[in-house]
Amino acid sequence: MLNAYLFYQDTCEAAFNYYAKVLGGKVDAMMRASDAPADMAAAPGREKTIMHARMSLPDGSVLMASDAPGEQFHKPQGFSISFTVADPAEGERKFNALADGGSVTMPYGKTFWAKGFGMCVDKFGIPWMVNCPADGM
Template structure:
């Protein structure tokens, strides 16, 4: 069995995944638009370029995503995508990139369990945690 997060965006999925590609080194494995769907699946003209399904990998880990139709979109809450990074300098760099244009909910700093830990909501509305575990954690 494999468990993967599936993130829903408010019409900005493509921009988000391209941003993660740039700042996190993610690899976009698939990105299908509604325009690519069979004609039997009608879609509003302004929605054709929106993402129906996408898949990225981060160091071999999979995250899937799509744009949520406006009538079904809900602000993400009750979860965070958690990145574990060994090097605190790299962790802080990734955290700052994710926080850019978003909201920091806990500044990246050493804690009793981590060489560095921070929480933010990125500019696309997705909650993130970046953790650089302390020895033995």
């Protein structure tokens, strides 16, 4: 099994709440830094940040994430989270919701390999590809 683990700059909780709504997921865990044992205490001012979050999606996929401390956070690059849907209209709805407040890299539309495909970076800085494969792909 392969699952994505994302890092945010103190927006993990907002991102996961948004993804649950947009993708139909269920947040299974949202552990704050303040939940850690005393010998692993959070740095002052970081008590409310998320040290681990887990979301289950309707297709059985799992997405996990946390807030990276400022000096350890790096802007995501060199990858995209690929989300596959069966219905092109559903794909377009999900793409538009993910792109809302972010930026569109490739507008959602029909391609030679897909009934619908688009690329965007969401408002939390995470790159996405939404794909509705053509028959047989």
